[in-house]
Amino acid sequence: MKIGLPRALLYYRYQHLWTDFFCRLGHEVVVSPETNPQILAQGIWYSVDESCLPGKIFLGHVQYLIGKCDYILIPRIDNFGINEKVCVKLNALCDVVRNTFPFAPVLDYNIDAEKGKSEVRAFIQLGKTLAHSAHQSVCAYRGAADFARHVQQKEYAAQLKKLASSAPKILLIGHSYVLSDRCAGAAVARGLERLGACVLKADKLSSTLTAQTAAFNAPNLYWTFNKELFGAAAAYKPHLDGMVYVTAFPCGVDALAHEFALRRLKGVPSCHIVVDEAQGDTGLSTRLESFMDILHARRLAK
Amino acid sequence: MTISFPHLASYHIPITTLLQTLFPAARVLPPPAISPRTLHVGARHSPDFVCAPFKYNVGNFIEALQQGADVLFQAGGGCRFGFYADLQEQILRDLGYNFRMIKLFGSDGLSLKKLRAAALEAGAKLSYPRIIHALLIAIKSIRLIDELEFYARESAAFTSDKNTHESLLRSFKNALLHVRTLRGINKLAAQFRRTFNSVQTSVPHNALKIGIIGELFDVMEPFANRFLERELYKHRAVVTRFVNATYLLTQKKKLARKVLQDAAPYLKYPVGAEGTLSVAACAALAQGGYDGVIHVKPFACAPEVNAVPALNSLSRDTRIPVLYLSFDTQDAASLGMKTRVEAFIDMLKMKKQGGIL
Numbered sequence: 332m333k334i335g336l337p338r339a340l341l342y343y344r345y346q347h348l349w350t351d352f353f354c355r356l357g358h359e360v361v362v363s364p365e366t367n368p369q370i371l372a373q374g375i376w377y378s379v380d381e382s383c384l385p386g387k388i389f390l391g392h393v394q395y396l397i398g399k400c401d402y403i404l405i406p407r408i409d410n411f412g413i414n415e416k417v418c419v420k421l422n423a424l425c426d427v428v429r430n431t432f433p434f435a436p437v438l439d440y441n442i443d444a445e446k447g448k449s450e451v452r453a454f455i456q457l458g459k460t461l462a463h464s465a466h467q468s469v470c471a472y473r474g475a476a477d478f479a480r481h482v483q484q485k486e487y488a489a490q491l492k493k494l495a496s497s498a499p500k501i502l503l504i505g506h507s508y509v510l511s512d513r514c515a516g517a518a519v520a521r522g523l524e525r526l527g528a529c530v531l532k533a534d535k536l537s538s539t540l541t542a543q544t545a546a547f548n549a550p551n552l553y554w555t556f557n558k559e560l561f562g563a564a565a566a567y568k569p570h571l572d573g574m575v576y577v578t579a580f581p582c583g584v585d586a587l588a589h590e591f592a593l594r595r596l597k598g599v600p601s602c603h604i605v606v607d608e609a610q611g612d613t614g615l616s617t618r619l620e621s622f623m624d625i626l627h628a629r630r631l632a633k
Numbered sequence: 634m635t636i637s638f639p640h641l642a643s644y645h646i647p648i649t650t651l652l653q654t655l656f657p658a659a660r661v662l663p664p665p666a667i668s669p670r671t672l673h674v675g676a677r678h679s680p681d682f683v684c685a686p687f688k689y690n691v692g693n694f695i696e697a698l699q700q701g702a703d704v705l706f707q708a709g710g711g712c713r714f715g716f717y718a719d720l721q722e723q724i725l726r727d728l729g730y731n732f733r734m735i736k737l738f739g740s741d742g743l744s745l746k747k748l749r750a751a752a753l754e755a756g757a758k759l760s761y762p763r764i765i766h767a768l769l770i771a772i773k774s775i776r777l778i779d780e781l782e783f784y785a786r787e788s789a790a791f792t793s794d795k796n797t798h799e800s801l802l803r804s805f806k807n808a809l810l811h812v813r814t815l816r817g818i819n820k821l822a823a824q825f826r827r828t829f830n831s832v833q834t835s836v837p838h839n840a841l842k843i844g845i846i847g848e849l850f851d852v853m854e855p856f857a858n859r860f861l862e863r864e865l866y867k868h869r870a871v872v873t874r875f876v877n878a879t880y881l882l883t884q885k886k887k888l889a890r891k892v893l894q895d896a897a898p899y900l901k902y903p904v905g906a907e908g909t910l911s912v913a914a915c916a917a918l919a920q921g922g923y924d925g926v927i928h929v930k931p932f933a934c935a936p937e938v939n940a941v942p943a944l945n946s947l948s949r950d951t952r953i954p955v956l957y958l959s960f961d962t963q964d965a966a967s968l969g970m971k972t973r974v975e976a977f978i979d980m981l982k983m984k985k986q987g988g989i990l
Contacts, residue, residue, distance in 0.1 A: 423936075
C-alpha cells in the first residue's frame with residue numbers, strides 16, 4: 332500500500348516514527364514536497380479564512396496527495412495525559428479534511444490518553460486498518476519509536492555542539508511545523524544565519540530536560556508542545572545572546588504561551604516575529620537586521 | 634478585602650450572591666458593566682490575536698482593580714481558557730497592580746475542597762452543608778435566568794410593546810439581586826413565570842425561526858456579539874440557542890457522547906470546546922424546521938473554525954442557510970453585524986416565500 336504523509340503540522344514531529352513504522356510493515360511511503368507557493372495557494376483556497384497558517388498549509392499538502400496514494404495519514408491527537416494537551420486544531424484535523432475533501436482516503440489514528448487511548452493502542456488501530464495483526468503493529472511501533480528517539484538524540488547532540496560557537500547564539504522558539512516550513516518560518520533561520528548568527532532551535536532539545544524546566548517556571552501550562560518550547564527557552568537562556576519567538580498567524584495557543592514566556596523569561600534580548608500567508612520578506616529582514624544590530628551593540632558594550 | 638470577577642452576561646448576579654455568602658467579611662464588587670472602554674483597555678494590554686474573551690476579561694479586571702478590588706476570581710476550562718488566569722495575572726502584575734488571583738475551576742471542574750480552603754483563608758469558616766446550600770442557590774438562580782431568557786427569546790419579537798420582555802427580564806434580575814434563600818427563588822420563579830405567561834404575544838405561524846450556535850462567551854455575552862439577539866427581534870424572528878450556563882455547568886459532561894452522535898456523520902471525533910455542539914445543534918435546528926442558523930465566534934476561535942467545514946457540509950446537505958459572524962475588538966463590528974444580518978434575513982424570507990433561492 333502507498334501511504335501519503337502530508338509534509339505539514341505533525342509530520343515535522345513524527346516523520347521518523349511514521350516512515351519507519353510503515354516501512355517495517357512493508358508499505359510504501361509518499362511524502363508531499365516542501366511547501367511551495369502552489370501548495371500554499373491551494374491550502375488557502377480550501378481553508379476557512381480564519382484558520383491558522385500551518386492549518387492552511389496542511390490542507391494544501393493533503394490536496395497535493397489526493398490521487399497519488401492509497402491512504403493519507405491524518406492523526407487525531409487530543410492529549411498525552413492529564414495536563415498534556417495539544418492545540419484543538421489537532422483534535423479536528425481528520426474531520427476538517429473529511430468535510431473539505433469528501434473523497435480523500437483518510438487513514439486516521441486517535442490518541443486520547445486521558446480516556447485510555449495511548450499511542451501504542453493508536454498504532455495498533457492504525458495497523459488493523461491496514462490488515463496487520465496487533466503483534467505485528469506493536470513490534471513495528473516499538474522499533475520505529477526507538478529509531479525516532481535515536482534520531483532525536485542525534486539532533487540534540489548536534490545542537491549541543493553548536494553551543495561552543497563564538498558567533499552570537501540565537502534560540503528560535505516556535506513549533507517545528509512553523510520553524511521548518513519553507514512558506515512559514517524557515518526564512519527566519521535562513522535570515523539569521525545569513526547575518527552571521529548561530530541558530531539553535533527550541534524544538535531540537537531533550538524533551539525530559541525541557542519538561543522539568545517548564546514545570547518549574549510555568550506549572551499551569553498544559554500544552555505539551557509549548558511546554559517543551561518554554562522549557563527549552565528556560566534551560567538554554569544562560570548560553571544565549573538572543574531569543575526569537577516565531578508564531579504563525581493567528582495561533583491562539585502561542586498568543587498565550589509565547590506572551591507568557593516573553594514576560595517571564597527576562598534578561599535575554601527577545602524578539603517576537605509573526606509569519607503569515609502574505610509572504611512578504613522585506614519586513615522580516617528589516618526586523619532581523621535590527622535585532623542583530625542590537626545584539627552586536629550589546630556585545631561591543633561588554 | 635474586595636472581591637471581583639469577570640463579567641459574563643447577567644450571571645454576575647448569582648455569582649455575587651454566592652461569593653457574598655462564602656466571604657461574609659468581604660465586599661463583593663462585580664466590575665462595571667462591559668462598555669466599549671472595557672474592550673479598549675482589555676485589548677490594549679492583551680496579546681494581539683488571543684481570542685476576544687481574554688480581552689474582555691482583562692478589561693473587566695483592570696476596571697475592577699481601578700475601583701479598589703484586590704482579590705480576583707477567574708475560572709478555567711478547555712481549549713485556551715485554562716491558561717487565561719496565569720497570563721492575565723502576569724499582565725496585571727506587569728501593569729503594577731497589587732492583588733490576589735484565585736483560580737476556582739481547574740480543567741477538572743469545580744471542587745468543594747478548593748472553595749472551602751479559599752473561604753477559610755479569607756477568614757470565614759464555613760461548613761460543607763453551608764457551601765453546598767450557597768452553590769445550590771447559585772445553580773438554581775442560573776437555571777431560572779436561563780429558563781426565562783429562553784422563553785423570552787422565542788417570543789420577544791411579538792409582544793405588542795417592543796420592550797415588554799426586556800423590561801420584564803430587567804425587573805426579574807433586579808429582584809434576583811436580593812434573594813438569598815431557595816424559597817425566595819422559588820417564589821420569584823412562580824411570580825415571573827406567571828407574569829411572562831400573562832404577556833400577550835401573537836407569534837404568526839410563518840414567523841422566521843433562527844438558531845444561534847457558536848462559541849460560549851460570544852454567544853452568551855450580549856456585548857460580545859453586539860446585541861445580535863436584539864437585532865433579530867427587530868426583524869421579527871423567533872430566536873433560540875443551546876449554549877447557556879445551565880448547559881455548561883450541569884449538562885455538558887453528561888451529554889458529551891450524545892452530542893458527538895448527533896454531530897455524526899459530519900464529525901468523527903470531538904473538535905474541542907463547543908465546536909462539536911455547534912454541529913450537533915445545527916443538525917437539530919435543520920431537523921426542527923428552523924429557517925436559518927447564525928454561527929457566532931471570536932476571531933480565530935480554533936474549535937469553532939474546526940466546526941466550520943462540518944457546518945458547511947451540513948448546510949449543503951440539509952439546505953439550511955448558515956451565516957458566519959466573527960467578532961473581535963473593532964468599533965464598527967456592530968454596523969457590520971447589522972448589515973449582514975439584514976441581508977441574511979432578506980434571503981431567508983425570499984427562500985421561505987418560495988422565491989428564487
